[in-house]
Amino acid sequence: DAEITQSPRHKITETGRQVTLACHQTWNHNNMFWYRQDLGHGLRLIHYSYGVHDTNKGEVSDGYSVSRSNTEDLPLTLESAASSQTSVYFCASSEFPSGGPSNEQFFGPGTRLTVL
């Protein structure tokens, strides 16, 4: 069955280290998104992509970067991890333009990142 996966599921790192979170989907979806979820803030969009070689900044993009070299993957990189980036990170994908009227986003299982 097609799916969306994230790895690792849990990560502990130190301040200043570079960290990459992987997101892989097998639906052949054009659209992919990265969110972080924190208490009191809900899901906030970090970066998103509408296709290969397309990337866009979301509302909380500072300190994060993404690249889209193929349809299936959108890795999220924290260039120099900070304690403020301790969070749960969700990747999502959706089909565009043929996803139907709702074209809902499907979420991966999440990665819990702790920056010490």
Added chain:
Amino acid sequence: GQNIDQPTEMTATEGAIVQINCTYQTSGFNGLFWYQQHAGEAPTFLSYNVLDGLEEKGRFSSFLSRSKGYSYLLLKELQMKDSASYLCAVRENEGGATNKLIFGTGTLLAVQP
């Protein structure tokens, strides 16, 4: 910009009906979504409204009034497994590529026996 408001917490009784409200302000609107999220899990899609009115899906219904910037999610015949966070999200209208979602902070629903 976008602003989405929903209550932080609600409590309801098993077998009862509960309504979770969501109000939004947006510069461009292209649909409203409700997602369910159990603790420690990923959000899962529940419903979608783009036109005014009620959409029914089994025990769950969602209503939209675009003129009022208002939606609600109605859960009937509550079950213990409905204890979860319910996220309201608005899709921005970006022209050709219209799939970016703005989420509210979510409503944590506790269903009690």
